[in-house]
Amino acid sequence: MTTQQPIRLYSFPLSGHVHRVKLLLSMLELPHEVIEVNVPAGEHKQADFIRLNPRGQIPVIVDGDITLYDSTAILVYLAKRYGGEQWLPSDPVGAAHVQQFLSLAAGEIFEGPNRVRLVKLFKSEIDYALAHRKTLAVLGLLEQHLDKREFLAAGHATIADLACYAYVAHVPEGGVDLAPYANVRSWIARVEQLPRFVPMKASPHAIAA
Secondary structure, three states, X not given: OOOOOOEEEEEOOOOHHHHHHHHHHHHOXXXXXXXXXXXXXXXXXXXXXXXXXXXXXXXXXEEOOEEEEOHHHHHHHHHXXXXXXXXXXXXXXXHXXXXXXXXXXXXXXXXXXXXXXXXXXXXXXXXXXXXXXXXXXHHHHHHHHOOOXXXXXXXXXXXXXXXXXXXXXXXXXXXXXXXXXXXHHHHHHHHHOOOOOOOOOXXXXXXXX
């Protein structure tokens, strides 16, 4: 199925949640229009945006008469509507393996790699020591899981890899060194070598640990 008009993506360039959606839009070669939301200025909390997403968060997509928020929900929608079996298998085991890592992205990766980066880049009032411990724990889990595996949930890339990629790849912006995690670094490289990969903008304000 092809989209008849460009999908509108409400975006912020330093958001890993947005980036995972950008990745899938690019890899599926779906026409889309990026609408930048000035998050530091609070545009995502204004009435016009709240009408799109009552939770006041990015990303949001508008695909014809469909408006969706939450990056995981958007990945599932795009994969199901436009992506075929590759990005989200329909068999019970394959779908469950993908869901395990969507949950990891929403849980441990959000609480660890995402939050150490929030502290370093945006001065968020988050317990950095706790986020740092959670980051090392999830990196250790991924390092072990990726031993003798190329991708997270299948023998090929799925939305699980796209969901987990950005905050792990950009965790050095949160003051965490990826040097001890050879399997994770190899996985990052494989994701970056996928056809039509688009990088997430590196923050010019990254602070070393």
